[in-house]
Amino acid sequence: MVGVRGNKFPAIHAHFKRSIEQAYKDLDISFDSFPGVNETDPEAYKVAIDKFNPGDAVVIFTPDNTHFAIARYAIERGLHVLVTKPATQLLSHHLELIELSRKHNVVCFVEHHKRYDPVYSDARARARSLGEFNFFNAWMSQPKSQLQTFRAWAGKDSDISYYLSSHHIDICCWILQDRAVPTRVVASAATGIAASEPFNCVAETEDTITLLVDWQSVTSRKHKGTAVYTASWTAPLRSGVHSAQHWYYLGEKGDINIDQAHRGYDVTVDDTGKTWYNPFYMKYSPSESGHFDGQRGYGYISIEKFVDAARSVNAGNARPSDFDDQGLATITNTVLTTAILNAGRISLDENRPVRISRDDDKWVLH
Numbered sequence: 614m615v616g617v618r619g620n621k622f623p624a625i626h627a628h629f630k631r632s633i634e635q636a637y638k639d640l641d642i643s644f645d646s647f648p649g650v651n652e653t654d655p656e657a658y659k660v661a662i663d664k665f666n667p668g669d670a671v672v673i674f675t676p677d678n679t680h681f682a683i684a685r686y687a688i689e690r691g692l693h694v695l696v697t698k699p700a701t702q703l704l705s706h707h708l709e710l711i712e713l714s715r716k717h718n719v720v721c722f723v724e725h726h727k728r729y730d731p732v733y734s735d736a737r738a739r740a741r742s743l744g745e746f747n748f749f750n751a752w753m754s755q756p757k758s759q760l761q762t763f764r765a766w767a768g769k770d771s772d773i774s775y776y777l778s779s780h781h782i783d784i785c786c787w788i789l790q791d792r793a794v795p796t797r798v799v800a801s802a803a804t805g806i807a808a809s810e811p812f813n814c815v816a817e818t819e820d821t822i823t824l825l826v827d828w829q830s831v832t833s834r835k836h837k838g839t840a841v842y843t844a845s846w847t848a849p850l851r852s853g854v855h856s857a858q859h860w861y862y863l864g865e866k867g868d869i870n871i872d873q874a875h876r877g878y879d880v881t882v883d884d885t886g887k888t889w890y891n892p893f894y895m896k897y898s899p900s901e902s903g904h905f906d907g908q909r910g911y912g913y914i915s916i917e918k919f920v921d922a923a924r925s926v927n928a929g930n931a932r933p934s935d936f937d938d939q940g941l942a943t944i945t946n947t948v949l950t951t952a953i954l955n956a957g958r959i960s961l962d963e964n965r966p967v968r969i970s971r972d973d974d975k976w977v978l979h
Contacts, residue, residue: 615647615658622646638903658683667691668927670920674724677771681706684721688713693720693923695916698779699954700947702771704978707951710944720926720933721944722919725783728942729911729918730893733784736862736869740788743864745830749788749840751781751860754821754848760812767846768807768818772961774800775954777844778824781860783942783950785840788862789828790940793838795949797827798956799966806847821845824957836865842953853879853887915942952976 614625629642647661648654662671671687673680673696681701684694688710700723701707714721727733755777760767763776786795802819806812823843830836848857859872874889881887892898895913900906907913918941925931937945949969956967956978968979 614644619648619650619652637905695919697724704955720922723947725942726915729914743867745836745865746838748863753777754845754857759846768815774822778842786949793828799825800957800960820847
């Protein structure tokens with residue numbers, strides 16, 4: 614386990630002991646940590662990775678602006694990589710990871726766990742039977758407390774669009790894979806809450822970001838679609854859900870409407886009020902025998918798919934490129950998600966539309 618400041622590891626170990634070792638039977642919570650407890654080292658990941666062997670696996674859950682450097686270092690040493698979304702902040706970096714993973718013959722997946730949500734995956738299949746794409750609208754938010762959790766990087770190193778809208782942008786790209794391509798992005802943002810008391814984020818921190826994206830059908834020039842992706846980290850503190858998440862899809866022959874924040878399962882407690890739970894992501898209650906029982910959750914499956922792919926490649930039973938054809942969130946299959954997010958950031962910074970096109974088999978922003 615790697616971080617920047619080693620003084621965090623005692624608290625992490627205590628959390629593991631309370632939430633894992635004491636909650637389930639027969640789980641080992643020991644780990645090697647980098648840097649040392651009394652050390653600070655932003656490049657401790659290099660020390661850890663250098664101890665690995667080719668064919669080992671690295672899982673990257675770090676601030677958005679650090680993904681590319683860590684993933685590149687690991688891939689160049691022959692390691693399989695699972696990186697949390699967004700894979701990178703720049704399209705150029707994403708394209709470089711595609712090339713590096715091919716060169717070094719390793720699996721590189723992006724942890725877009727919503728692809729494994731049974732509702733989202735079923736809706737994707739149904740959406741692709743509704744003819745040409747017309748309209749997509751997505752909303753995702755988290756409470757204002759997140760601004761305090763992420764104050765160290767919010768508005769400086771990344772934004773709420775990269776952090777949250779990456780979920781639904783990827784779902785839309787997944788639905789439209791080989792059906793339509795994005796051509797233009799225009800971004801707009803609300804401000805004023807994050808930079809104020811008590812959150813005190815940097816002045817340029819956006820509260821809510823909306824991306825308006827034009828899509829062009831690849832099978833019919835007359836069919837064009839539009840998509841609106843909105844994300845916010847200024848939702849109310851006691852709304853009963855940590856992540857509000859819903860989207861609407863309109864196709865040529867029908868529509869789909871999904872609310873994944875309220876799944877018909879809510880619990881009300883005197884002290885805390887009503888809460889909507891999501892055991893479909895991860896079931897935290899133990900099995901009848903007291904063992905971990907979350908293997909059916911889509912949060913677990915998204916990591917399991919990566920491990921299975923890496924093991925298959927190591928055993929010589931598959932090539933990394935095989936997984937591009939299976940609808941999985943490979944680094945190749947997720948390039949348009951990064952293209953849209955990067956274009957949105959440019960649109961906000963430069964106050965202009967950004968075009969997306971394909972040039973010599975590579976996606977380019979204009």
